[in-house]
Amino acid sequence: MTNVQANSSLRKLVWMTLALFLTYLSVAMSMPAVTVHVSQTLGMGNVASGLGVGIAFLSTILSRGWAGRLADERGGKVAMFRGLVLYAAASLLCWASSLPVLGHGVGAYLVLLIGRLVLGLGESFALVGMLGWAMAAMGPARSGQVMALVGTGMYGAFAVGGPLGLWLLERLGFAGLMAGSILLPLVSGVMLWPMAPAIAAQGRRAPFSDVLGLIWKQGAVVGLQGVGFAALGAFFPLYFLAHGWQGAGYGLTCFGLGFVMVRLLAGRLPDRIGGIRVALVSLAIEAVGQLLLWLAPHPGVAMVGALLTGIGCSMVFPAMGLEAVKRVPAHLRGTAIGGFAAFQDLAYGATGPMAGLIADHFGHASVFLVGLIAAVVGIGMTWRLGGESRAKQFSTPA
Numbered sequence: 001m002t003n004v005q006a007n008s009s010l011r012k013l014v015w016m017t018l019a020l021f022l023t024y025l026s027v028a029m030s031m032p033a034v035t036v037h038v039s040q041t042l043g044m045g046n047v048a049s050g051l052g053v054g055i056a057f058l059s060t061i062l063s064r065g066w067a068g069r070l071a072d073e074r075g076g077k078v079a080m081f082r083g084l085v086l087y088a089a090a091s092l093l094c095w096a097s098s099l100p101v102l103g104h105g106v107g108a109y110l111v112l113l114i115g116r117l118v119l120g121l122g123e124s125f126a127l128v129g130m131l132g133w134a135m136a137a138m139g140p141a142r143s144g145q146v147m148a149l150v151g152t153g154m155y156g157a158f159a160v161g162g163p164l165g166l167w168l169l170e171r172l173g174f175a176g177l178m179a180g181s182i183l184l185p186l187v188s189g190v191m192l193w194p195m196a197p198a199i200a201a202q203g204r205r206a207p208f209s210d211v212l213g214l215i216w217k218q219g220a221v222v223g224l225q226g227v228g229f230a231a232l233g234a235f236f237p238l239y240f241l242a243h244g245w246q247g248a249g250y251g252l253t254c255f256g257l258g259f260v261m262v263r264l265l266a267g268r269l270p271d272r273i274g275g276i277r278v279a280l281v282s283l284a285i286e287a288v289g290q291l292l293l294w295l296a297p298h299p300g301v302a303m304v305g306a307l308l309t310g311i312g313c314s315m316v317f318p319a320m321g322l323e324a325v326k327r328v329p330a331h332l333r334g335t336a337i338g339g340f341a342a343f344q345d346l347a348y349g350a351t352g353p354m355a356g357l358i359a360d361h362f363g364h365a366s367v368f369l370v371g372l373i374a375a376v377v378g379i380g381m382t383w384r385l386g387g388e389s390r391a392k393q394f395s396t397p398a
Contacts, residue, residue: 009138012195013146017153019188020130023084024154026091026181027123028161032237032252033169033177034116039238041174042109046238046356053234054352055113059120060345067128068338076133076334077197083126087185090119095178120345122185127154127341132334133197135325143325144275147318148267152260155310158233159256163249166237211332212339215324217385218275219343224378225283225316226347228290228309228371229255234352236306239364245299251306258310266315275319276386280379282319286312287375293368305368312375317344323385347374 035049042048071079093115102108127150134146168177212219232255240248270278289308296302321340328336355367 013134013138013149016130016134016192016195017149019153019191020126020150021153021157022191023087023126023185023188024157025161025164026087026184027119028158028252029165029168029177029181030091030094030119031158031165031233032162032249033165033174034112035234036166036169036237037174038109038112042105044109046235046359047353048109048356049238050234050352050354050356050359052109052112052116052352054230054348054350056116056120056123057345057348057350057352059117060124060348061120061342063121063124064128064338064342064345065335066338067124068132068335070125071129071132071334071338072332075197076129076131076136077192077195079125079129079334080133080192081129081189083122083124083129084185084189086118086122086125088182090115090117090122091178091181091185093118095175095182098173098175098178124338124341124345126185128334128338131337135333135337142271144270144318144322145268147321148263148270148315151314151317152263152267155256155259155263155314157256159253159260162233162252162256166249211328211335214327215336215340216343217381218320218324219340221279221283221378221381221385222317222320222340223343223347224374224381225286225313226344227351227374228286228368229313230348230351231290231355231367231371232293232306232309235355235359235364235367236302238359239293239302239367240299242364243299245302247299247303250303254303254306255310255313258307259314260310262311262314263318267318269315270319270322275321275323276382278315278319279382280386282312282315283375283379283382284312286316287372287379288312290368290372290375294365294372296365309371316378320382 031053034052038044038049038052067079094112097108097111097115102111131147131150134150135143138146165177168180232251236251237248286309289305289312292301292305292308296305321337324340325333325336355370358366358370
């Protein structure tokens, strides 16, 4: 690829990332707002609040293989646009859950859960489609950079969307917030429609289970990393409310700032020095962030913990994702990305209700102890993967 082609591809990737940023605002704005809405407006407990956030990841997990196969067979653009349509439909259902005819009881909550399930489907197709589309356009040598930049768009949206969602919830109510969320994926679709799709690679399609067997260890690491972010995203506002602290919405901002800063400064590190080294350092920083959140004596320390969690979480997905896609041929990359991301979805989906149960019994701070333990286990798994990689290198003849 010439310098002119590389620069053109990079500009397209930045434009796609901006569109993804706008799309993900609909996810980010609703994430802390749902927990507050379920807890305060619907009058339900921590478990119901955590389920309201976490259930979206159930449908994401179940549809990752479907989304990956669609991206491999018909191209990432097709999968991406299917995700955008589902995003808009999900926000419409969540808006409908706030209609007066449903009241503020079980009926409204069930419609909200259906909307969150559809949101999870949208996330599955949008992310896998975007990554498959961008990686095909940029080439395998820049796979780490693609995953890093795409993640910048996603978590940059969380940095902005957390406080924005709570601000809109306070001024417009849940219905107003969801009405705004309907429009965002439609704007992204208008931005991306003129762009040419990348040609899908050809080859024999392997069963999803076979691909999963090749990348499950890397996926498990990224899943363990995701526990800390899921705990922060779902319970940081309630954690602050329980302590009577102000500025709960800025927890996701601190997380997002740390996340995006590292992605922008170190996005190509996995391509240059390997994913194992990057993941080890990242998980260690996340563990420190979760430790500070668990023991925070005042909101300033909690904000620093959120910032360090963002810095630590930032590069684990692209670092382990690079290690995962190395293990599969080009025509199976979409399926591999789908399976790999499903582990992170599993962590997100399970953490919400599990952390709600823990918060009910041991207080909101204890959910970050769970995140700390998960990060430490992730360090151990990554270290072992590095040992296996070194052993393989030494056993391979020159």
